[in-house]
Every structure is written in C-alpha cells, then in structure tokens.
Amino acid sequence: MTAVLAAATSVDLAVFAVSAVIVLVGAFGVVFSRNPVHSALMLVMTLFGVAVLFVAQEAHFLAVVQVIVYAGAIVVLFLFVIMLLGVDREENVAAEPLRGQRPAAFALGGLMLLLVLLLARADNWATGAPSARGVASGPGENVEKLGRSIYTTFLLPFEVTAVLLVIAVVGAVVLVRRPASLPENTPGDEDGPDSSRPDQSRQDQEVPA
Amino acid sequence: MTVDGSWYLILAALLFTIGAVGLLIRRNVLVMFMCVELMLNAVNLTLVTFARMLDDIGGQVAVFFVLVVAAAEVVVGLGIIIAIFRRRADATADDLHILRG
Numbered sequence: 001m002t003a004v005l006a007a008a009t010s011v012d013l014a015v016f017a018v019s020a021v022i023v024l025v026g027a028f029g030v031v032f033s034r035n036p037v038h039s040a041l042m043l044v045m046t047l048f049g050v051a052v053l054f055v056a057q058e059a060h061f062l063a064v065v066q067v068i069v070y071a072g073a074i075v076v077l078f079l080f081v082i083m084l085l086g087v088d089r090e091e092n093v094a095a096e097p098l099r100g101q102r103p104a105a106f107a108l109g110g111l112m113l114l115l116v117l118l119l120a121r122a123d124n125w126a127t128g129a130p131s132a133r134g135v136a137s138g139p140g141e142n143v144e145k146l147g148r149s150i151y152t153t154f155l156l157p158f159e160v161t162a163v164l165l166v167i168a169v170v171g172a173v174v175l176v177r178r179p180a181s182l183p184e185n186t187p188g189d190e191d192g193p194d195s196s197r198p199d200q201s202r203q204d205q206e207v208p209a
Numbered sequence: 210m211t212v213d214g215s216w217y218l219i220l221a222a223l224l225f226t227i228g229a230v231g232l233l234i235r236r237n238v239l240v241m242f243m244c245v246e247l248m249l250n251a252v253n254l255t256l257v258t259f260a261r262m263l264d265d266i267g268g269q270v271a272v273f274f275v276l277v278v279a280a281a282e283v284v285v286g287l288g289i290i291i292a293i294f295r296r297r298a299d300a301t302a303d304d305l306h307i308l309r310g
Contacts, residue, residue, distance in 0.1 A: 009212075016212040020220050027224055030243050031231030039240050043247070046224075050250050053220075056211060057261045059269050062253075062276075069276055074246065074283050081287045082239060085294045091237055098303075105233035113226040117219065125215045126262040133267030136260050142269075149266045150273065161277045168281035175288035178295075 015056055023049035034090045040078045047071050058136070061143045217258040225251035236301040238290055242283070249279050 022045060029042030047070045054063035134149050136142075150158050228247030235241050253272045260268025297304060 012211050016216065020216075023220065023224060024227070027227040027231075027247050030240070030247060031227060031235065033240075036237060036239050039243055043243050046247065047250065050254055053217065053254060054257055057217070057257050059257045059260065059272070062257060062269055062272050065273070065276055066253075069280060070246075070250075074280060077283060077287060078239065078243065081291060085291070087237070087239065087294075102234050105230050108233070109226045109230035112229065113222055116222045116225070120215075120218055120222070125218055126259055128263055130263045131265050132263075133265050133270070136264050136266045136269065145266050146269055146273070149270050153267075154270050154274075157274060161274060164281050165277065168284045172284045172288040175285070175292050 012056065015052065019049045019052040019056070022046070023053070036082050036087060036091070037079065040075055040082065043078070044071050044075050047075070058142055060141075061146050211261070214258050214262040218255060221251045221254040221258065224248075224254065236303060238293070238302055238305075241302060242286055242290070246279070246283075249275060 026042045026044075026046030026049060030039045030046065033039040033042060047066060051063045051066040051071075054060075054066060133153060134145065136145065225248050228244045228251060231244035231247065232241050235244065253275055256268045256272045256275070258268075260266065260272075293305065
C-alpha cells in the first residue's frame, strides 16, 4: 500500500514539475518575445500547463473550459487582431523611453513576490472554514458538483454573467463599428502624418539619450 | 496523494509576478494584454488550489466566473485596441497619452 502511495506521489510530483516548467517557460516567453505572435503562442503553452495543473487538482471541468475558452477562443482572438492590424513585426524590446522604468519594474516585482510568499507562509498557505460552499472531494463527478453549486447557490451571479456577456458583445460591436463620418483609412485628425496604413514599418523607435 | 498545495501557490505567485513585471516593462498594448491574462491565470490556479486545500467547491465556482469575465474583458479590450489602431498606426502605450479620440 505504501509502495503504491509512494509511486503515485512520484508520478504526481513529476506531473507538477513538468507542468510548472512549461508554465514558467511560457510566461517568460510571453514577456520577452519580440514578436507579438510568438508571445501569443507562448501564452497558449502557459494555458495548457495551467490546464494540466487543474486536472492534477481534480478540477476537470475547469481544465476543459480552460483549453476551450482560453486556448481555443481568447488566444485565437489575439492572433486574429494581430493579423488584422498587421503588427506582427519585431519590436525593439530594449528601447526604454522612461529612464529607469525597467529596473524599477523588476525591483517592484521581486518585492511583490517576496511579500506575497511571506504573507502566505505566515498564514500557513490556506486558512478558513473547510467546505463552506459544498464539498469538492468525495463521491460524484466534479462536473456534477460544480453544476449543482452554480445552479443553486450561485444562480443569481450565473444569470448576471449572461447579462455581462450580452453587454460585452454589444459593446464590442459599438466600439469597432466604423462611424459614418470616418471613411476607411482616414488618418486621424491629430498629429501623425502617416497613420493611414497600420503595416508601415516603424521608424520612430526613439532611444533616450 | 497529490503534491502539497503550497507548491501550487508558490508557482501561482511566480506566474503572477511574471505577468505583473511584463505588464510594466512591455510597451506593445497587445502584449500587455497577454500579461494581464497571465495574471488572471495565476489567480485561477490559486483559487483551484484553495478549493482543493479547503475541500470547497466554491473556489472552482469562482474560477468559472473569472473565466467568463476574462472572456468579456478580452472582447471589449481588443475592440478598444482596434478602435485605437484605426486612428494611429502605433501600438505602444507611450503614444496613448492624449485623452481624446
């Protein structure tokens, strides 16, 4: 029995380690890729890693939704917008218009990570009443328990999300709709003499002295 | 048994930090948006981990709602980005300092 448990633990550990590496490599790729398309593909990698971690924690429905909604819809939407706007060119990542922004960002990030870990450690990682909203483990499928909770305890928030989605769709249509007064490819009325074509190569990569 | 929940929380904290730093250092609006998605995923991982540690289905329900809100946010945000691109050929956040159309 102990041998079986030990074997399961080592497999779980391996799954966690591999997924963690995939997640972190993908996240670094999103931040440090020079091409937005590469960033989007690295984002897919991170999302798959997170989905595997969801499965490892027995959140099966959320893992499936993660793959379908995030990797299948949101990243495709990102790629679609990148291609539509024609911004899939290399970007000068080293350009720093605001002096000292990058070191300050890294320092702030490190400080925040330290603070979060310290706070979590001081609170023993998770505190609170267990199973306040229903049991997650035990007999029955994950989908069944999640659905029962959503359609009973969280019915009103669930209905509100439907309203939210409708508002988002209408808002997107209103935002992207071209006004009748603005014909296609009209340059903006402010500065920028050549803002008619979005796929021009950018020459104004100013580097501060 | 599965891996201890604290490791998941540490991984989620790392992921959130990478997303936050990326949001601060990148200038392309689309990549900044992807960094926000990274941060949302880190929080989702935290919520699922808490759901397992406390044996509470409520954490997974919260992730469900976060997913819906993230989808709506991406749709509206990309709409705004397209509206900006129609005016200007550039996607860097530094050029968007004029508070009018």
